Amino acid sequence: MTTAPSTPEPRDYRDTLFLPKTDFPMRAGLPKAEPKWIEFWNExxxxxxxxxxxxxxxxxxxxxxxxxxxxxxxxxxxxxxxxxxxxxxxxxxxxxxxxxxxxxxxxxxxxxxxxxxxxxxxxxxxxxxxxxxxxxxxxxxxxxxxxxxxxxxxxxxxxxxxxxxxxxxxxxxxxxxxxxxxxxxxxxxxxxxSKPIMWSPVEQTALAEAEVEYADRKVSQIYVRFPVRKDTPNIVVVGDGADISPTIAKQNALNEKDYSVVIWTTTPWTIPANRAVSYSQSIRYGLYEIEELEDVEFTLGQNIGDKLIVADDLWETVSKSSFIRSGKRLFEINAADLGQMVLDHPLRKGDDFNFPVPMLKGDHVTADAGTGFVHTAPSHGEDDYMVWMSNGDKLVSLGIDPAVPMTLDDKGCYTDVMPERFQGLDVIRTSGKKRGQDGKANGEVIKALVESGNLLARAPMTLRDAHSWRSKAPVIRRATxxxxxxxxxxxxxxxxxxxxxxxxxxxxxxxxxxxxxxxxxxxxxxxxxxxxxxxxxxxxxxxxxxxxxxxxxxxxxxxxxxxxxxxxxxxxxxxxxxxxxxxxxxxxxxxxxxxxxxxxxxxxxxxxxxxxxxxxxxxxxxxxxxxxxxxxxxxxxxxxxxxxxxxxxxxxxxxGFVVDAKGLKMSKSLGNVMAPEDLIKKFGADIVRLWVASSDVTEEIRISDEVIKTNTDSYRKLRNTLRYMIGALDGYDDSEEVAYDDMPALERWVLHRLHELGSEHEALVRDHDHRTIFSKLFNFCTNDLSAFYFDIRKDALYCDPLDSTRRRACLTVMNALFERLTTWLAPILCFTMEEVWQARRPGTSVHLETFRDCPESWKDAALFAQMAKVRTARELVNETIEPLRREKVIKSSLEADVTVPDAGLDDALFALGIVIANDYAIPAEPTDTLADYLIVSSAALGDAMSVADLKETDAKKCLRSWKYFYGDGEITPRDAVAVEALDAQ
The missing domain is CATH 3.40.50.620 (HUPs)
Structure with a gap:
């Protein structure tokens, strides 16, 4: 019996491919790897x-x-x-x-x-x-x-x-x-x-503005009347006194001195330190008589018939707060009248507070709130102090000592300058669970004002006030x-x-x-x-x-x-x-x-x-x-x-400041605190550094689990790009370098893009714009390299003859990319770029390198413009093929025979030296074809976009490059030359 000759098994060509080789790990393991690099830097x-x-x-x-x-x-x-x-x-x-x-x-x-x-x-x-x-x-x-x-x-x-x-x-x-x-x-x-400064009773020290923050605080607001002194000099009447005109009537009423100036304050404890009342020449004031009071259980110091001086614009607010149902404006009080008045202290009782309270002109007085007057305690307010000190001559003429009294001690308690009733009372509680809350002073002052009959109203309110950023307790103004x-x-x-x-x-x-x-x-x-x-x-x-x-x-x-x-x-x-x-x-x-x-x-x-x-x-x-x-x-x-x-x-x-995903300040009470130590242990310091570099630091900087995840994904893409280059460059030597003029258009396009990045990079560094630096590098790596250049050149790298010009040109450009990308990224990803650099140059540090220049000869705007047309055609082909992939009509784009609309593409291909052919004229020295750029096996120009399935033709699938071709043998002529040379070695 005769045995039929057996068909030889096809050769396994996997070992003939020039695939990237590297020990560089795909997974970074940064938390464990980074400390070793710190040790290396220290050594x-x-x-x-x-x-x-x-x-x-x-x-x-x-x-x-x-x-x-x-x-x-x-x-x-x-x-x-x-x-x-x-x-x-x-x-x-x-x-x-x-x-x-x-x-x-x-x-x-x-x-x-x-x-x-x-x-x-x-x-x-x-x-x-x-x-x-x-x-x-x-x-x-x-x-x-x-x-x-x-x-x-x-x-x-x-x-x-x-x-x-x-x-x-x-x-x-x-x-x-x-x-x-x-x-x-x-x-x-x-x-x-000894002018008033911000003082922390809790910390018992002066504070600067930089040590103060502002927060809401509940306070007592009060309206207080200062009676005009009975021994105030009479207002001079202009005229002969015979004509009882409105002016004369006003003057006689003023000389009766049965009226009061009303002030408003949110710091009742400063009333004992009061020494004057300030007014403004730009505010209109009126003398008002109380005609009717609200029907309430009790009133304070207001009575029907009382006369009060208040800013006209604020009378309605004052009367409402003081339970005054109606009042009559008697006449206007001008600044000249106010300047001659001398008041009694609202706490005057016997010898206590028995001193004149002058009316002083102050530019800080407004009619925005209150009464149009400002109670003036020169030991507790900067404006108060300035007004007091600038009126020294007037004070002396009235027999008033212009010295500013030290009314509080270091703990914020009244000193012996005060009557015995107030001595030792604290303004702010300085210890215990109620630290920072009102002390005993406010309550006692309000009680004394009620006793004197000069408290018109009191009510709680919330205002934004100064607090020490250390103790978080309120601060006071105090002259020391x-x-x-x-x-x-x-x-x-x-x-x-x-x-x-x-x-x-x-x-x-x-x-x-x-x-x-x-x-x-x-x-x-x-x-x-x-x-x-x-x-x-x-x-x-x-x-x-x-x-x-x-x-x-x-x-x-x-x-x-x-x-x-x-x-x-x-x-x-x-x-x-x-x-x-x-x-x-x-x-x-x-x-x-x-x-x-x-x-x-x-x-x-x-x-x-x-x-x-x-x-x-x-x-x-x-x-x-x-x-x-x-x-x-x-x-x-x-x-x-x-x-x-x-x-x-x-x-x-x-x-800016670091905030959470919602823009809220981090605090333990909100549970939104993220600690650097925790992030480093889980992700590594390079991820934290990437978060900084990719953020707009001129504004508030957000951080959250989602933000870190985004940065981790970006890091992974970058790492894979660099890992691919390390593997592709395995064994590369500078002797393999191809001169710029001998490079294909695609390599020269990459170098043009590098030149663009390099020309911008130094200016961005000097402008401290690391966010733009990272954005440009990341987009370059993902869009220009991974999705375009590397995608096209995989076939040449893996399958071209080892010594072919196209393959060596690709490696030459990859080496240029490697040197620039690792150094440009080294300031940002300092640990990873050290690992990347030493994968090719062990024992040296990337941080001892300088940024590489990008020669001016790499710049080629015309080439860039022509390549843009090819990229547009490539995008059109991908959009057409992708549905066929999803529908499993074809599994790989190499199964496709495409016709691309010309639309000026022919001129671009000619300018770039890209031929429209389905095989290489010289298999040992492949040059670029349109099919290479489109990653298909066959491509042509026509009037409309179309895709045919090569599996339905006589074309064969190359067992090495997986391209479809027409001809003899298991592999394409290009692949055959590469394998023959490899076998010969």
């Missing part, structure tokens, strides 16, 4: 190596705004530090020397409070602890959190001089801060005053002796405004914001009444003179600074006066107040930038949250202009 001394590498380069300095050394970092501080790192890394890779020195704010009340709590837990009050011991513990506490935050910032991938950061509590820093203060004092810009830096003397305000005009702002609206604040701000209150801070190193003489005014001031200053430099703040507090001022010190005393911490941080340029040899005197950029227009940006500007007559920065960048 390689990345920061130090960057400094050595950058020696001689142009510097770029982003000066760090110091976070507070108290507690773990949150999403806001994480965003801030990552954004700074994006800026620094980007400018470093531009070829500059971007030396970043992190810093911390270490003094202040929050730390002092925590340390007080520690001692209280041991049964000790602060007064039981030696001050030097207390300050030492504050220093230890701050150092502990500096170390914690330093580790947390480094875990985010932030590179900087972590071994030598600046700290406001370092002895040398404290000495420089004291030196800056002494320079300001010697220039005459420092003075001691404090130290101020004058905004006008030596032209500090004008200097600051001039420097603002020179500064570049991102966004530009920041210029107007800080400018308005500087124009309107009062003198800078710099003193605080606490323990943990830099002392106000001034010695005051018996007549209030400062030691900086003495002829031996320089010698005294040198001793002070020497003591602080070697001992820190204890050097001031512990060193005897005789050692600091050995000569003529009788009656001289050291100031015990400390400096506002904003003065500390405002001096960072002086003890960091100006003291370090590796930094310039002025920063290129200050960057913080938008709230720092009234904080660090401004305190730094004020301090620098006061001493050096210039801003410490050339530019200011501000970012």
């Amino acid at each position: 390689q001394k990345l920061y130090q190596t960057l400094r050595e590498q950058s020696e001689g380069r142009e510097s770029y300095t982003l000066h760090d705004g110091p976070p507070y050394a108290n507690g773990h970092i949150h999403m806001g501080t994480a965003l801030n530090k990552i954004l700074k790192d994006l800026i620094n890394r980007s400018h470093q890779m531009l070829g500059l020397n971007a030396n970043y020195v992190p810093g911390w704010d270490c003094h202040g009340l929050p730390i002092e409070w925590k340390v007080e709590e520690e001692f209280r837990a041991k049964g000790k009050s602060k007064d039981d602890v030696k001050p030097s011991e207390f300050r030492a513990r504050c220093r230890e506490y701050a150092k502990q959190w500096v170390d914690v935050q330093s580790d947390e910032f480094q875990r985010l991938g932030v590179v900087g001089d972590w071994e030598n950061p600046y700290l406001t509590m370092r002895f040398e820093s404290e000495a420089v801060i004291c030196g800056e203060l002494l320079k300001i004092a010697q220039s005459g810009q420092l003075y001691r005053g 002796p404090q130290w101020f830096i004058s905004m006008s003397k030596e032209g500090l305000r004008d200097k600051a405004l001039a420097e603002i005009d020179k500064t570049q702002f991102w966004p530009d609206r920041g210029r107007n914001r800080i400018g308005a604040m500087v124009r309107d701000r009062p003198d800078w209150l710099i003193s605080r009444q606490r323990n943990w801070g830099v002392p106000i190193t001034l010695i005051v003489g018996p007549n209030g003179e400062l030691h900086t005014e003495r002829s031996d001031a320089d010698a005294i200053n040198a001793r002070i600074l020497e003591a602080v430099y070697h001992q820190g703040v204890d050097g001031w507090f512990e060193t005897p006066l005789d050692d600091l001022m050995p000569d003529n010190n009788a009656g001289w005393t050291k100031v015990t107040d400390i400096l506002d911490v904003w003065f500390d941080s405002g001096c960072t340029h002086a003890f960091c930038l100006k003291q370090r040899d590796d930094l310039p005197d002025r920063a290129d950029l200050y960057m913080e949250g938008s709230d720092q227009h009234r904080g660090w940006f401004q305190s730094s500007l004020m301090e620098s202009c006061a001493v050096y007559s210039e801003a410490p920065y050339k530019g200011i960048l501000t970012h």
Whole structure:
């Protein structure tokens, strides 16, 4: 029996394909991988190596705004530090020397409070602890959190001089801060005053505007009458007195003095401190007589027939609030009449409050609310104080002492300036469960007003009032002796405004914001009444003179600074006066107040930038949250202009605050807090960095699970794109590089797109627009590369002969892509790009690289325009084939024979060197065909779009490339040449 010859099995061509090869993992595993890269950077001394590498380069300095050394970092501080790192890394890779020195704010009340709590837990009050011991513990506490935050910032991938950061509590820093203060004092810009400032009874210290936030608070509003004094000089009647005209009638009525001026206030506790009533010349006032009262259970001090002076525009409000059913306007009261009146204090009783209350003209008085009059307590309101002090001559002529009384003590309790009834009563409760609520003062004052018959009305209301941002308790205005830096003397305000005009702002609206604040701000209150801070190193003489005014001031200053430099703040507090001022010190005393911490941080340029040899005197950029227009940006500007007559920065960048998906501020009570630590453990720091880079940081920055998921998806797409390039470039050598002129049009199109990105990239870096940088790179990777270039070139990469020009040109371009994309993305995804870079160049760091140039020769706008026509045709083909795929008419686009409408496409193909053919003229050197671009096996131009199924023809499917072809053998001629060459090797 004869056996028929067997048909040989087809060859398995999978091993002949040049598929990408890489160990680079598809799954990132960032939470575990990132710490290893931090170890690598530390082993390689990345920061130090960057400094050595950058020696001689142009510097770029982003000066760090110091976070507070108290507690773990949150999403806001994480965003801030990552954004700074994006800026620094980007400018470093531009070829500059971007030396970043992190810093911390270490003094202040929050730390002092925590340390007080520690001692209280041991049964000790602060007064039981030696001050030097207390300050030492504050220093230890701050150092502990500096170390914690330093580790947390480094875990985010932030590179900087972590071994030598600046700290406001370092002895040398404290000495420089004291030196800056002494320079300001010697220039005459420092003075001691007692005008009202914001005071926290809970914290027992003065507060600056930057330490205050505003929140709703329930208060008691009251209407109070101030009776006109019986011994007030009569109003002079103009005329002979014979004609009883309306003017004369008005004058006689006024001289009877049976009328009162009505005021309205939401701070009843300030009534005992009242010394005057202010009025406006631009308001119309009337004298009203009560004719009828509402039928209520009780009234307060109002009676039928009483005469009240009120602003005409507010009479209806006053009468309604005071249960006055009807009243008659007798006549108008002009400003001349008001200015001559002297009132009784509404609490006058015997000798208590038995002093004249003058009427004073005040520009701050309006008829927007109240009565048109403002009760004036110069010890508790800035406007009140200004009106009082500007009327000194009038006060003296009336026999009134113009000195401002100190009516409250540090705890917000009435002093012995007050009658015994009020002494010791608290304005704000400073402890216990009701801390921050009204104390006993309001109730007792209202009770006394009822007794005097001068309370017309009282009612609860809610208003937005100042609270301490630390204790969240209300603050009061209180006149105490404090130290101020004058905004006008030596032209500090004008200097600051001039420097603002020179500064570049991102966004530009920041210029107007800080400018308005500087124009309107009062003198800078710099003193605080606490323990943990830099002392106000001034010695005051018996007549209030400062030691900086003495002829031996320089010698005294040198001793002070020497003591602080070697001992820190204890050097001031512990060193005897005789050692600091050995000569003529009788009656001289050291100031015990400390400096506002904003003065500390405002001096960072002086003890960091100006003291370090590796930094310039002025920063290129200050960057913080938008709230720092009234904080660090401004305190730094004020301090620098006061001493050096210039801003410490050339530019200011501000970012918004982090909020949840609904735009709400994060808080534990709302349950919407997301912690950086949790996100890093779950997703990795690069995802957090990607969130920052992809956000519009000039507005509020939203974060939520959905936002993180979106960033994770974007990261995955980018990683896969880069992984594909790493695999494709496996074994690539520069000797395989193809010259630009020998490249196909598709490769030259990619290089043109790279040139476009590169030409925009530097400007975007210098403009700190990382969101646009990421958006452009991400869209390029997903749309231009993955969906277009890589999709087309897979066939050439996998199937073209190994040494063919087209395949080598693709690898040449991929290498150019790799070098640019990894470096452009390195500032954003610092961990992943290090992993990507070292997948091809192990042992080196991408962060030591600079951004690659994109040669001008790559630019080809004409080619780009022609390629756009081909992409349009490709999109049309995909839209036509996709329904056939869904209906399973064809499984792959390579099964399709398409006819594409010409519509000018023929000219574009000719210009690009793309032929309309279904096979390659030279199999060993394939050149692009229209079918390659459309990823079909056969393509032609025609009048209309059509698709035919090649499976229905005599065409065969190539067992290697899966293209359909006509001819002999199992594979196409191109594939056969590639396999033959591979077999020969």
